[in-house]
Amino acid sequence: MSPRDETDADGTGGVDGTGGAETTAPDDGITPEVPTAPSVKRFDTGGSVETAGDGEDVAADVTGTAEDLPDVSEVDDETLSAFIRCVIYANVALLLVALGPMVWFFEGRRRLGATLLMVGILAALRTYQTYRAWDRSRDAHPDDAADDRPAPEP
Numbered sequence: 522m523s524p525r526d527e528t529d530a531d532g533t534g535g536v537d538g539t540g541g542a543e544t545t546a547p548d549d550g551i552t553p554e555v556p557t558a559p560s561v562k563r564f565d566t567g568g569s570v571e572t573a574g575d576g577e578d579v580a581a582d583v584t585g586t587a588e589d590l591p592d593v594s595e596v597d598d599e600t601l602s603a604f605i606r607c608v609i610y611a612n613v614a615l616l617l618v619a620l621g622p623m624v625w626f627f628e629g630r631r632r633l634g635a636t637l638l639m640v641g642i643l644a645a646l647r648t649y650q651t652y653r654a655w656d657r658s659r660d661a662h663p664d665d666a667a668d669d670r671p672a673p674e675p
Contacts (some may be wrong), residue, residue: 603655610648617641 574675593601625634 599658600655603651606651607648607655610644610651614641614644614648619646 549619604610617637621634621636621638623631624637628634
């Protein structure tokens with residue numbers, strides 16, 4: 522006779538009388554306690570930082586406010602332009618240098634993978650060229666760059 526054929530006194534089946542169902546309720550202390558999240562720092566509309574959980578002000582941890590940051594209009598146009606071009610070239614280089622070998626080896630498309638890799642390397646070189654051209658233009662006009670750079674040591 523198998524355990525399935527056995528019935529207990531009330532006829533529900535199973536050896537313990539529950540029919541194989543679990544008898545413990547979720548609140549019997551068997552389940553773990555629900556963890557609480559630590560307090561999270563957030564920025565309110567005033568620019569100060571406070572914790573979300575207890576409302577304790579932690580603005581002392583933050584040095585400066587949004588008003589202390591320099592305005593983008595104060596940046597030289599040539600510097601901003603070179604920075605944006607370098608960021609775009611560097612992102613393209615990173616993407617293509619990573620994607621090229623993966624297309625080559627995982628997809629088996631040698632020509633496309635090699636092309637992506639070479640374009641990525643060229644984008645990295647163009648990033649370097651853009652930076653060097655910007656750096657040389659600053660060296661050509663030392664009076665403009667004197668505010669930003671430390672004086673060279675003799």
